[in-house]
Amino acid sequence: MTCTEFLAQLDEMLDQDAAIPLRADLQEHLKNCEHCEITLNTTRKTIQIYRSHEIYELPDDLRERLHKAILAKCRKC
Amino acid sequence: MAAFEKLVRQYDRQVFRIANHIVQNREDAEDVVQDAFLKAYEKLDQFQGNSKFYTWLVRIAVNESLMRLRKRRTGKMVSIDEDVATDEGSMPRDLADWSPDPEALYGQSEMADILRRTIQGLPPGFRVVFVLRDVEGLSTEETAETLGLSIPAVKSRLLRARLQLRERLSRYFKRRNGQAQGGVK
Numbered sequence: 001m002t003c004t005e006f007l008a009q010l011d012e013m014l015d016q017d018a019a020i021p022l023r024a025d026l027q028e029h030l031k032n033c034e035h036c037e038i039t040l041n042t043t044r045k046t047i048q049i050y051r052s053h054e055i056y057e058l059p060d061d062l063r064e065r066l067h068k069a070i071l072a073k074c075r076k077c
Numbered sequence: 078m079a080a081f082e083k084l085v086r087q088y089d090r091q092v093f094r095i096a097n098h099i100v101q102n103r104e105d106a107e108d109v110v111q112d113a114f115l116k117a118y119e120k121l122d123q124f125q126g127n128s129k130f131y132t133w134l135v136r137i138a139v140n141e142s143l144m145r146l147r148k149r150r151t152g153k154m155v156s157i158d159e160d161v162a163t164d165e166g167s168m169p170r171d172l173a174d175w176s177p178d179p180e181a182l183y184g185q186s187e188m189a190d191i192l193r194r195t196i197q198g199l200p201p202g203f204r205v206v207f208v209l210r211d212v213e214g215l216s217t218e219e220t221a222e223t224l225g226l227s228i229p230a231v232k233s234r235l236l237r238a239r240l241q242l243r244e245r246l247s248r249y250f251k252r253r254n255g256q257a258q259g260g261v262k
């Protein structure tokens with residue numbers, strides 16, 4: 001298996017539950033390819049960091065203001 | 078109305094986040110939140126139970142966000158196809174592993190700032206796929222349906238978005254790691 005073929009399956013590799021017909025081949029490739037192992041680990045970490053950090057927080061005061069505005073508009077329509 | 082208010086409370090943060098990711102401007106994102114919920118309210122009778130309310134709402138919010146972005150760019154067409162014609166599935170160049178854990182190197186707000194700046198550099202067509210799939214947790218099928226893209230197109234954009242993000246983050250982390258280890262002499 002080449003690195004390009006491995007990359008094409010990266011999405012499935014990141015999904016632990018996915019049933020991948022080629023999983024044994026992919027694991028074998030990983031054992032011998034540091035490049036793909038690092039790519040897999042750091043891509044997994046990238047997703048995890050984005051998931052666990054709120055980068056566009058909605059503050060409570062703005063939230064209340066938006067709720068009032070939304071409901072006022074809805075009542076008019 | 079009380080039931081709808083409950084839906085607003087349930088999904089407002091997600092809609093605000095998605096809108097911010099697309100329009101990259103807080104005031105526009107606030108307008109998108111209002112317009113998206115208003116539109117959802119007006120069209121509630123068109124909502125069909127065969128798709129989840131949340132994915133239906135996200136589709137409205139994405140369309141509102143793209144319209145808002147188009148307005149701000151005064152007529153320049155903006156679509157989720159923009160700027161995506163780059164090298165297909167290119168191999169990552171950066172080989173560095175992330176050790177120590179980058180989250181140990183930064184405070185919460187500094188990390189949020191890095192993540193914001195990093196994702197803002199992606200073309201909108203990559204950004205929106207990454208956000209829906211990886212941040213909001215929609216399935217590949219739901220993302221494709223929401224954006225009107227094919228499943229292979231979603232998969233291809235997602236791969237490229239993830240690889241570009243990890244490469245850009247690597248540059249930040251490497252710099253900080255170098256500072257932590259060597260210091261400035």
